[in-house]
């Protein structure tokens with residue numbers, strides 16, 4: 001299984017597979033400075049909420065080592081750690097990863113690296129557990145023994161510390177012989193679906209097709225899939241979930257078609273400090289990502305783009321939020337409230 005990131009002890013290095021170069025090139029970035037890490041996060045060389053969480057934690061160690069080498073004072077070190085924490089705004093895991101290890105800075109680099117390594121191992125274990133729970137839920141809920149799936153963006157080993165979240169459920173179903181086919185949305189503008197999810201599905205021998213994002217609604221309404229599952233970048237306290245732009249359309253189509261739409265994420269993606277989806281900051285990315293494709297301009301000169309990287313799916317469109325701690329069915333809760341209102 002491909003790995004998004006690894007910590008190398010000597011010299012201390014965060015080794016990333018450069019996801020901007022996949023699937024055609026397997027190249028690695030050896031990150032030893034805060035600048036290099038912030039750049040890797042901003043350019044999406046490393047991406048996906050749980051992978052960003054691990055990067056945040058190891059990033060604190062990188063900052064401490066650089067501080068030592070370059071003689072930074074405490075204020076400079078704190079501001080460099082903040083720079084890592086704020087490198088992208090929507091995925092709560094990045095700030096969470098930094099915050100998990102920050103209190104250990106007084107104990108030295110080894111303590112921070114050990115905590116980051118534990119957080120990484122815990123994330124992989126959480127992925128495995130939520131995948132088992134999600135697969136069980138789907139097989140029970142649909143009553144079928146072989147399922148056809150749709151997914152959006154990339155939520156596999158590349159987006160996490162290993163195994164995957166929404167992708168992990170697909171992997172689990174495949175291992176149980178219960179997955180017929182995956183429709184992978186290409187995921188414009190940066191093509192995480194066609195470049196990364198299809199890369200992982202191919203490596204794992206999972207039957208799949210790549211479709212343009214605009215096909216997803218019709219694929220669902222035509223009855224070509226039994227469910228859709230995506231990851232999340234931040235899950236608000238009421239269950240509203242931010243994920244890659246295009247996710248909410250998938251959820252709406254699933255509701256209309258009467259098939260389950262699942263959000264799968266480790267509990268580290270749940271942000272109880274954010275009340276609803278309205279409070280989630282949505283990252284807006286450069287115009288050029290939309291106006292060109294593979295370095296080729298695809299729009300007239302001078303036109304502006306609108307490039308939100310994420311959207312928010314309201315909780316009442318979500319059949320189940322799957323975490324390693326269990327499954328919550330926000331849609332059912334909404335149904336109950338609707339029913340309570342009807343009954344006066």
Ligand SMILES: CSC[C@@H](O)[C@@H](O)C(=O)COP(=O)(O)O
Nearest residue numbers: 047048049153155159231232244
């Ligand atoms: C398990 S990853 C969950 C989400 O982070 C994923 O679905 C997603 O939206 C990633 O967006 P990206 O912009 O590629 O970081």
